[in-house]
Amino acid sequence: MNGARILLESLKREGVEVIFGYPGGAVLPLFDQLYEFPVRFVLCRHEQAAAHAADGYARATGRVGVCLATSGPGATNLTTGIATAYMDSIPMIAITGQVRTSLIGVDAFQEADMTGITRSITKHNYLVRDPRELEPVVREAFHVCRTGRPGPVLIDLPVDIQLAEAEFGAGADAGAPAGGNEPAADHGWLKTAARLITAARAPVIISGGGVITAAAGDELRALAEKLRIPVAMTLMGLGGFPGSHPLSLGMLGMHGTYFANQAVMAADLIIAVGMRFDDRVTGRTDTFAARAKIIHIDIDPTSIGKNVRADLPIIGDAKYVLAKLADQVENDPFPRSWLRTIAGWKMDHPLAYDRRAEKIKPQYVIEEIHRLTAGDALITTEVGQNQIWAAQWFNYDAPRRFISSGGLGTMGFGFPAAIGAKVGRPEKIVFAICGDGSLQMNIQELATCVSHGIQIKVAILNNGYLGMVRQWQELFYGRRYSQTALRNPDFVKLAESYGALGIRVTEKKDVPDALTKALACANTVVIDFQVDPEENVLPMVPAGESLDHMIEYGEAEN
Amino acid sequence: MQKHTLSLLVRNKPDVLARITGLFSAKGYVIASLLARETEDPAVARMKIIIAANDESEVERMRRHLRRLIDTISVS
Numbered sequence: 001m002n003g004a005r006i007l008l009e010s011l012k013r014e015g016v017e018v019i020f021g022y023p024g025g026a027v028l029p030l031f032d033q034l035y036e037f038p039v040r041f042v043l044c045r046h047e048q049a050a051a052h053a054a055d056g057y058a059r060a061t062g063r064v065g066v067c068l069a070t071s072g073p074g075a076t077n078l079t080t081g082i083a084t085a086y087m088d089s090i091p092m093i094a095i096t097g098q099v100r101t102s103l104i105g106v107d108a109f110q111e112a113d114m115t116g117i118t119r120s121i122t123k124h125n126y127l128v129r130d131p132r133e134l135e136p137v138v139r140e141a142f143h144v145c146r147t148g149r150p151g152p153v154l155i156d157l158p159v160d161i162q163l164a165e166a167e168f169g170a171g172a173d174a175g176a177p178a179g180g181n182e183p184a185a186d187h188g189w190l191k192t193a194a195r196l197i198t199a200a201r202a203p204v205i206i207s208g209g210g211v212i213t214a215a216a217g218d219e220l221r222a223l224a225e226k227l228r229i230p231v232a233m234t235l236m237g238l239g240g241f242p243g244s245h246p247l248s249l250g251m252l253g254m255h256g257t258y259f260a261n262q263a264v265m266a267a268d269l270i271i272a273v274g275m276r277f278d279d280r281v282t283g284r285t286d287t288f289a290a291r292a293k294i295i296h297i298d299i300d301p302t303s304i305g306k307n308v309r310a311d312l313p314i315i316g317d318a319k320y321v322l323a324k325l326a327d328q329v330e331n332d333p334f335p336r337s338w339l340r341t342i343a344g345w346k347m348d349h350p351l352a353y354d355r356r357a358e359k360i361k362p363q364y365v366i367e368e369i370h371r372l373t374a375g376d377a378l379i380t381t382e383v384g385q386n387q388i389w390a391a392q393w394f395n396y397d398a399p400r401r402f403i404s405s406g407g408l409g410t411m412g413f414g415f416p417a418a419i420g421a422k423v424g425r426p427e428k429i430v431f432a433i434c435g436d437g438s439l440q441m442n443i444q445e446l447a448t449c450v451s452h453g454i455q456i457k458v459a460i461l462n463n464g465y466l467g468m469v470r471q472w473q474e475l476f477y478g479r480r481y482s483q484t485a486l487r488n489p490d491f492v493k494l495a496e497s498y499g500a501l502g503i504r505v506t507e508k509k510d511v512p513d514a515l516t517k518a519l520a521c522a523n524t525v526v527i528d529f530q531v532d533p534e535e536n537v538l539p540m541v542p543a544g545e546s547l548d549h550m551i552e553y554g555e556a557e558n
Numbered sequence: 559m560q561k562h563t564l565s566l567l568v569r570n571k572p573d574v575l576a577r578i579t580g581l582f583s584a585k586g587y588v589i590a591s592l593l594a595r596e597t598e599d600p601a602v603a604r605m606k607i608i609i610a611a612n613d614e615s616e617v618e619r620m621r622r623h624l625r626r627l628i629d630t631i632s633v634s
Contacts, residue, residue, distance in 0.1 A: 115573055119580055124628040127573075144628055301622045305615075 010138035024070020026097030049416035051081020056417025072110030087407025123151030131166035200269035209236030210274020219322035243395035258349035366393035382414035382438030385467035412441030446498035495526035
């Protein structure tokens with residue numbers, strides 16, 4: 001069979017059920033094979049959206065997401081999507097066509113050095129120069145992308161290799177990749193960790209995306225409940241611990257809750273698991289958790305000691321480590337005073353907004369989505385204010401329900417990611433929470449939704465601004481709104497022109513009905529919520545400040 | 559700043575050198591000296607890289623990054 005067919009058979013063997021992508025000259029042989037091949041193909045309208053869709057699919061299901069583009073501009077259009085997946089450690093395979101091998105390097109038509117371009121944003125990449133290499137490359141690529149700390153892998157496939165004949169099933173067994181990804185199994189850490197935990201009087205767990213990747217939610221919960229340790233979550237970790245659990249502190253960091261940030265700053269022991277102490281989480285690193293001993297559990301050795309010192313580094317799989325810890329520690333409850341202090345903070349400094357205001361508040365929209373879906377919906381977000389409100393005002397009680405570009409912070413991610421999420425989890429209600437700016441970066445995917453009957457609900461928190469940037473301009477640049485006011489189209493007419501349902505909401509009292517109508521509609525729905533234009537995301541730890549220096553709702557602006 | 563030597567065994571593939579030097583340039587290191595050659599095993603290459611660094615912990619961090627690469631066999 002030809003290389004194109006070998007590729008598809010190899011993908012099928014890896015369990016791939018859907019590919020997101022867009023055709024082109026350098027992938028004609030592949031698309032010819034796809035014409036009759038039993039894999040679902042979702043034709044997007046921009047390759048960037050195909051990458052984000054594959055990413056959203058992977059985040060929603062835990063499976064590997066696959067996207068496919070042609071050479072040159074098709075491939076370079078995947079770049080932002082690949083970088084997004086790289087920063088958030090998402091298992092994704094990006095397949096790009098390439099000019100024929102004899103033309104590589106001569107600046108041929110639609111040629112781009114994709115292995116060069118994506119070298120720093122892929123876990124690994126391959127340029128296949130021989131059809132006999134293809135089968136072992138695919139096998140290795142999948143192994144690399146899904147083991148250890150997951151990440152995107154690119155396979156660049158020249159068009160003549162797609163056409164060349166080779167045997168399938170005769171490919172040499174790919175040896176395990178040389179870069180060791182297996183977690184350490186040494187147990188000296190267990191006694192030390194147990195000792196530190198027993199000695200602590202004010203412990204906090206910080207749980208990140210790695211807990212979700214490792215499917216370690218049950219083990220985390222067992223440990224937290226056994227000792228009654230409060231749990232704060234990073235943006236990437238939301239849902240790893242149930243948001244409505246009494247021990248949950250919600251999100252910490254730049255826009256985290258007051259009580260999560262205070263708890264971390266006052267703690268004498270921090271158990272950090274599957275998180276990497278990103279600057280959005282730590283605030284000023286030299287004052288971060290100064291009183292605490294830090295146990296840092298991560299599968300990637302390069303994350304440990306990178307931003308924050310670890311008193312006890314534990315390199316290993318989160319599920320395995322947390323299970324061992326929960327077994328090892330004794331049932332020795334901490335002084336009640338710690339939990340009482342935290343309860344006091346929760347009571348005196350809850351998340352808040354002006355509920356009596358006449359204008360539609362974006363926080364209210366999120367709360368209504370939670371209420372009307374019983375907190376069971378799968379939420380994707382764009383980036384900016386919409387993202388943080390969606391993180392703060394919706395309790396995520398299970399993993400893989402909150403899908404957001406945390407590391408790269410890519411506008412234009414959320415809407416196509418919702419497409420991928422819905423394809424992967426068709427039984428769930430999927431909402432894409434968007435800003436008016438973000439949605440327009442991949443608005444063309446309305447065509448993808450309607451063509452494939454992907455019935456997601458798009459909630460635009462429309463404030464007519466590039467909201468988060470406007471907020472910073474308000475707080476730190478004297479309200480000089482430079483290039484942040486957006487003149488928008490009529491989103492309802494736009495949705496209708498694509499064949500979707502459009503709803504506009506201008507009054508607070510109409511919010512619940514609009515959502516109910518959207519949920520009952522068997523179509524893609526775009527709801528344009530015209531929200532308070534200058535609402536700010538609070539609390540906020542300004543950049544470079546310590547986590548306990550928050551601007552809270554109700555305070556005078558700086 | 560002192561000179562530190564890293565010795566690597568890597569898979570002998572076309573883009574291994576590019577990926578490794580890219581790692582150093584991304585972290586802001588200048589490579590003072592680089593030696594790369596094949597070994598008796600055509601699948602394996604040996605590299606010796608000398609960089610200037612402030613302390614051993616920085617160098618250890620670079621070793622961890624190098625070990626994380628798929629084409630790396632060993633780093634010392």
